[in-house]
Every structure is written in structure tokens, then in C-alpha cells.
Amino acid sequence: MRRLWTPAWIVRHVAMVVLVVGFLGLGWWQLSRAAGGNPISWGYAVEWPVFAGFVVFVWWREVRHQLHDTEAADSVAVPESPPAMAVPDSPPAARPAVRRPIRATRAGVTVPDGDDPELTAYNRYLRWLTENPGARPGDYPG
Numbered sequence: 654m655r656r657l658w659t660p661a662w663i664v665r666h667v668a669m670v671v672l673v674v675g676f677l678g679l680g681w682w683q684l685s686r687a688a689g690g691n692p693i694s695w696g697y698a699v700e701w702p703v704f705a706g707f708v709v710f711v712w713w714r715e716v717r718h719q720l721h722d723t724e725a726a727d728s729v730a731v732p733e734s735p736p737a738m739a740v741p742d743s744p745p746a747a748r749p750a751v752r753r754p755i756r757a758t759r760a761g762v763t764v765p766d767g768d769d770p771e772l773t774a775y776n777r778y779l780r781w782l783t784e785n786p787g788a789r790p791g792d793y794p795g
């Protein structure tokens with residue numbers, strides 16, 4: 654339970670209380686407006702308490718998640734030696750595997766000039782755009 658009283662969790666607890674009180678207050682305000690004859694406020698009078706319930710749900714789920722992680726971390730025993738069947742190249746279970754981006758190189762495609770001059774000019778334009786990736790189409794010299 655001490656993990657729920659860190660400065661970050663105290664901010665979360667206070668934020669939850671402020672949001673729930675604010676949302677319920679806005680719901681009460683909309684309910685009084687609806688009772689005064691504003692028909693649209695009936696929808697808002699229902700919506701604000703739903704928002705407050707959602708805040709409580711998320712807060713409760715995060716508390717349970719934190720307590721579950723704490724219990725799981727306390728109950729995991731660190732083995733003295735690696736198991737005999739362990740794969741030596743596998744990443745540790747505690748650290749997620751991160752894939753590094755691979756830069757693929759483009760192979761040049763040669764397009765034979767055909768009988769159609771418009772198609773040939775267009776293919777040259779596309780080849781120029783491929784060879785100059787930072788250029789704008791208006792920079793094309795041809």
C-alpha cells in the first residue's frame with residue numbers, strides 16, 4: 654500500500670477527487686437547468702455523472718494494476734543459475750524486445766524507352782523524383 658502514497662499517486666488521487674466532484678457538480682447544475690425548462694440539459698445531466706463514473710473506473714483499475722504489479726514483483730523469485738533449457742539468445746523476460754528500424758536501400762529500376770514519348774518522359778520524371786527524394790515536383794529540370 655505504500656506504493657499508492659508516492660507523490661505521483663497523491664497527484665492521481667487528488668485529480669480523481671477533483672474531477673469526480675467537478676463532474677458531479679456540473680451534473681447537478683445541468684439537472685437544475687433541465688428542471689427549469691431547458692430540455693437539452695437532460696442529456697448533460699446524465700452525461701456528467703457518467704464521466705465521473707468513468708474517472709472512478711480508470712482510477713480503480715490503475716490502483717488494482719499497481720497493486721497487482723507490486724504483488725507479482727514481490728513473489729517472483731530470481732533464479733541463481735539459468736535453467737538448462739534456456740535459449741541463450743532470447744531477451745530477458747523483464748525487458749520487452751525492441752526492434753530497431755532497418756533502412757532498406759532501393760534498387761534502381763531501369764525502364765526501357767518505348768515508342769510512346771509521353772510515357773518515356775513520364776518515366777524519366779518519376780526516375781528523377783526517386784533519385785531526388787527531397788525535391789519538389791516543381792524543381793524538375795525537364
